Amino acid sequence: MTTYRTLGRTGVQVSPLALGAMNFGARGNRDHDDSITIIHRALDAGVNVIDTADVYSQGESEEIVGKALTGGRRAKVFLATKFHGRMGDDPNQQGNTRRWIFRAVEDSLRRLNTDHIDLYQAHRPDPATDFEETLGALTDLVRHGKIRYYGTSVHPPAQLVEGQWIAERRGLPRSSTEQIPYSPLVRSNERDVLPLAQKYGLGVLAYGPLAAGWLSGGYRVGARQPKSYREDRIPGRFDIAAPGNADKLAAADALAKLAEDAGLTLIQLSVAFALNHPAVSAVIIGPRTREHLDGYLSTLEVRLTADILDRIDEIVPPGHVFHLRDTGALPPAVTEPALRRRPLPAPSDTREGARPT
Template structure:
């Protein structure tokens, strides 16, 4: 029997695992019927949260989820989706402006074949949009009945606090959740985001418990480079031969060895670790196949001892991250040179 958790202070009961739908559609598993079957198997196993986004396969993921929930299964699910990323070629069809939010939600409602979204999330911050405008628009959508709650994803600690402060100052509803990467290899959010979530009573949905494949068991010292679209897409983060990935590979190897010594699959150790943090409401899993789903489900029976957690801390210290980009999208203060360099208007002679 599934033991449910509460999403922050909303009172909503959520399963420890959330079914992430990013891999449904052209980007992952293009077989719609297969995706629908995976969703049904997850619901039958007690998962009651599905997380998707409009940008996943440009709406295809939402369509698959909508088809899977047709026929009476919608009420079983706390349905979450996200807005922000570019949809198509129209420059107006992206971001966190009121103009786009009110259009994006209608598009998602149509694709999901539902009259409301339970949790509508800003997929990333938008430096060009006033946070007050974003929260105001989302508050209006709650009052119109189109969404029940709203939250953020990969926002900085300062932005999370700003969201709470803006809502209080302007009399808006407040964001109730934050979605972040969190795993054995990506622990930076233990520094501020997870404590902030506890302080403000925010629900936390974490993604990437396998660190985008690094904890799948395929990244081992001395092994060949695993086949993955990520190596070609983001080579600096996934090339095991790159010198700056040496420490990460060594940690993955040590964690795989630790899992073997504990008699656990590395996948189970990884998911159980993310579930163990007291601020985490639910861990998002992203299976592409039914076999992947069954493997993830096995982690629910794992309980980590204090001694095992201490061993993990010795391999990857609390708060540590190996690659800055593993924390999510970098803010402009880091990624945009004009925001961190004082340029002279005249060349030196």
């Protein structure tokens, strides 16, 4: 029997495992019938949260989820999706603007075959759009009955605090959740986001418990590196010759040995670790096959002892960062040089030989 948890301060009871639908569709499992079978299998096992996004296979994931939730299943599911990513050639078919949010939610409702979304999330920050504008638009969707709650995904700590301040100042409903990567190999969010979530009552949906496959059991010292579609998309992240990745490989190997000594699979160890943090409401799993799902479901009965948790801390210290990409989406101040550099003065503003200030 599944033991449910409270999602932040919403009072909503959610299963500790949330079914992530990113791998359903063109970027993962292309077989709709098989994907629907996996969804039904998860729901029958007690999972009551499904998380997807409009950008996953350009809407195909949402369509598969919509097909799976017919026949009365929708009423028992806490359905979450996300907006932000580019969904067309029009430059306004993306971002966190009021204009796009109002269109994007209607598109998602149609694909999901539902009249409301339980949790609507800003997939990434949008530096071009005032955050207050975004929160105001989401508030209007709550009032219109299109969504029940709103949340964010991979937003920097300062913006999470700003969101709380905006809501208090304007009398808006507060953000209910934050989505972050979290696993024994990806621990940077222990520094600030997880404590902030506890302070402000945000429900944390932790994704990537296997650290993009590093903790699947295939990455071992001396073994042949497994092939992965992620490797083709982000090759530098999986190059074990890189210094940071070499350290990560050694840690993954040590964690695999620890799991073996404890009589667990590495998947069980990793998911149980993420579930153990008091700020985490649910861990998002992203199976592509039925076998993947069964492996995840086996983690529900696992409880890690203090000795095992201490050993994990020795292998990967709390808050440790192997690679900046592991922290999730890097903030614009890091990725956009123009935000870190003063503009050069016009030629007429400088005298020959003088240094512009």
